[in-house]
Amino acid sequence: MAYLNFPNVSLIGLSACVPRTKMENKSLTIFTDAEAEKFIASTGVERRRVAGKDVCTSDLCYQAVDGLIRDLGWEKPEIDCLIFVSQTPDYILPATSCLLQNRLGLKSEIVALDISSGCSGWIYGLSVISGLLSAGNLKKGLLLVGDTILKTCSTADRSAFPLFGDAGTATAIEYKKGEEGFKFHLACDGSNFETIIIPEGGYRNVVTESSFEMKEFEPGIRRKRNQLFMDGMNVFSFGIQKAPESINLLSAHFNIPLDQVDYFVFHQANKYMNENIRIILGLNPDKVPYSLKDFGNTSSASIPLTLLLSCKYLAHTRKNIIACGFGVGLSWGSVFMKTVKPVCPDLIEV
Amino acid sequence: MELINFVKDFAELFEETDANFFKPSTKFRDIEEWSSLVALSVIAMAFVKYKVRLSGDDIRKSLTIEDIFNIVKAKQ
Numbered sequence: 139m140a141y142l143n144f145p146n147v148s149l150i151g152l153s154a155c156v157p158r159t160k161m162e163n164k165s166l167t168i169f170t171d172a173e174a175e176k177f178i179a180s181t182g183v184e185r186r187r188v189a190g191k192d193v194c195t196s197d198l199c200y201q202a203v204d205g206l207i208r209d210l211g212w213e214k215p216e217i218d219c220l221i222f223v224s225q226t227p228d229y230i231l232p233a234t235s236c237l238l239q240n241r242l243g244l245k246s247e248i249v250a251l252d253i254s255s256g257c258s259g260w261i262y263g264l265s266v267i268s269g270l271l272s273a274g275n276l277k278k279g280l281l282l283v284g285d286t287i288l289k290t291c292s293t294a295d296r297s298a299f300p301l302f303g304d305a306g307t308a309t310a311i312e313y314k315k316g317e318e319g320f321k322f323h324l325a326c327d328g329s330n331f332e333t334i335i336i337p338e339g340g341y342r343n344v345v346t347e348s349s350f351e352m353k354e355f356e357p358g359i360r361r362k363r364n365q366l367f368m369d370g371m372n373v374f375s376f377g378i379q380k381a382p383e384s385i386n387l388l389s390a391h392f393n394i395p396l397d398q399v400d401y402f403v404f405h406q407a408n409k410y411m412n413e414n415i416r417i418i419l420g421l422n423p424d425k426v427p428y429s430l431k432d433f434g435n436t437s438s439a440s441i442p443l444t445l446l447l448s449c450k451y452l453a454h455t456r457k458n459i460i461a462c463g464f465g466v467g468l469s470w471g472s473v474f475m476k477t478v479k480p481v482c483p484d485l486i487e488v
Numbered sequence: 489m490e491l492i493n494f495v496k497d498f499a500e501l502f503e504e505t506d507a508n509f510f511k512p513s514t515k516f517r518d519i520e521e522w523s524s525l526v527a528l529s530v531i532a533m534a535f536v537k538y539k540v541r542l543s544g545d546d547i548r549k550s551l552t553i554e555d556i557f558n559i560v561k562a563k564q
Contacts, residue, residue: 176523176525180525369544370524370528370544371524371527371528371531371543371544371547371548372543372544372545374528374531374532375531375535375541375542375543375544378531378532378535379535379541410525410528411528414532418535418536
């Protein structure tokens, strides 16, 4: 079992940036009115934010983090590490974290790295940055997490395109001696790697002319082989088992009674799956915030975006929070933390 | 695990179709109310009530309710 405990670190700031452009699911031509209503009722997704052709994930994260650094009162030379988590980087190489180090004007004596991860990415990224900071050699770190995942979706695939939205987030982590820090459970199962996949365009199946041929896989589901595929039934089956299991393992291993947790922030997969997870765990709806309605499934950004939008809950007193991410990989994990009045600027739109 | 109870659990996932319509031999895809969402509810029911994780392929290769029952039983 992969359990991690990193004390002496604290989440002190959180921000997010979304594209200004909204796309209403009721207006999509791939749906009839009745189909759109049915889709919205089951997924909970009414609209999403869509990044323009020239807007990358790093642009959204840059906007999110630049203001956060100012609001925190951090001096840029104090920032010791920067981690960028995404499956939509600027380039195949170099790592986007290096580009962001330069663009943000951060010092070159910095630990900067990319992590390729999706729905569980914020949890994994938080574990890595916490591990880097926990010993106290590095004091301040930025975790930049997001995706412009709609760029990978076929507009003619009504199983994926109406579900996803674009967003970038920034999480500020600081070394603070004596803080309880973060407790993690992490896991993965690569045997089901084809459940969520872009089959062609990497180095296993390099892009060819046929990668760009539009094919109908089912009625209403047309895509190219260099676009996102998702096996909805397998994702659902995986999610309703592994998300509750991870939270229960975390709770048992670290002796965290679930009734003492104030909020459970799940990856925003879709409402039907997340409600099943909530019910399996026996959680009160008031303890489970959502951002699906207005932002859709924002992939790796969904947990910090949901946390930010629920920030009114975080701003007053110490809150016990469990967050759980699950998805592409297949990969999943949970974290327990106590937030103490983190700096949370208003959502940024560009 | 009894087939008759499984058929009853299966029937409860449908809102409009009469419960008496459901038999072990019912070809569930022929039910007008069948949808991808109902397929997910079958997966949820198997997990919550029978502690069995059905895959997408389990549903795709099944024709009748009894076919799904047999898979659930084999996985228990």
